[in-house]
Amino acid sequence: MTNVNLYRQKLVARKQELSERLEQLEDVLDDPKSQDFSEHAVESEFDEVYESQGRAGLKEMAAIDAALERVEKGEFGICASCGNTISKERLDAVPYAALCRNCMS
Numbered sequence: 001m002t003n004v005n006l007y008r009q010k011l012v013a014r015k016q017e018l019s020e021r022l023e024q025l026e027d028v029l030d031d032p033k034s035q036d037f038s039e040h041a042v043e044s045e046f047d048e049v050y051e052s053q054g055r056a057g058l059k060e061m062a063a064i065d066a067a068l069e070r071v072e073k074g075e076f077g078i079c080a081s082c083g084n085t086i087s088k089e090r091l092d093a094v095p096y097a098a099l100c101r102n103c104m105s
C-alpha cells in the first residue's frame, strides 16, 4: 500500500519551491536595468539559460499538478499507460511520475 499522503506532501512542497524559483527567474528576466548593459550578446545568452530553466520549471509544475489531480482521484501511483502499480523506488525518486518504468522506456 502506497502512502499517498506522504507523496502528496512532497508534491505540494516541491510545487511551492518551484513557484518561488520561477518568480525569481521572472524577476531576473524582467529586470529593466539589463537593457542598459553594453554586453548585449552576453546578456541575451544569460537570458536564454534562465528561460530554459523557466520552461523546465513550468513543465515540472504541470506534471506536479497532474499528479496532485491523480491523488484526488485516487489514481496516484498507478501507471497512466498500463495500469500497473508504479514502484515505490520510482515514486521516491520522481513523486510526480505518471508512468511505470516499463512504459517510460
Ligand SMILES: [Zn+2]
Pocket (backbone or CB within 6 Å): 079, 080, 081, 082, 083, 084, 099, 100, 101, 102, 103
Ligand atoms: Zn506502465
